[in-house]
Amino acid sequence: MTEQMALQIGRDALTTTLLLAAPPLGLALMVGLAVSILQAVTQINEVTLTFVPKILAVFLSIAIFGPWMINTMVVYAQTLLVSLPMMAR
Numbered sequence: 001m002t003e004q005m006a007l008q009i010g011r012d013a014l015t016t017t018l019l020l021a022a023p024p025l026g027l028a029l030m031v032g033l034a035v036s037i038l039q040a041v042t043q044i045n046e047v048t049l050t051f052v053p054k055i056l057a058v059f060l061s062i063a064i065f066g067p068w069m070i071n072t073m074v075v076y077a078q079t080l081l082v083s084l085p086m087m088a089r
Contacts, residue, residue, distance in 0.1 A: 001087040009080070016076045023065040024058045031057040 031053050039045065062069070 005083075005087065009083075012076065012079070016072060020069050020072060023069075024061045027057045027061040028054045 035050050035053050
């Protein structure tokens with residue numbers, strides 16, 4: 001395995017991780033911002049009010065993007081397994 005191949009594997013792993021984490025984190029960020037604005041406008045300072053909508057948003061995003069996320073992981077794993085014989089050289 002060359003140094004370039006190791007860097008490519010690491011780069012692909014980080015890219016795949018960021019792609020898989022983006023939908024749940026992005027939706028949680030948007031919901032958290034909306035709840036924060038709502039709390040600022042209504043002056044409700046309840047700490048637990050922010051957690052429940054974010055958790056529901058993350059579960060919803062996983063339910064919606066789940067098939068795509070699994071497909072992305074499978075494609076990455078297949079690509080990695082197919083490149084194993086080239087790594088042994």
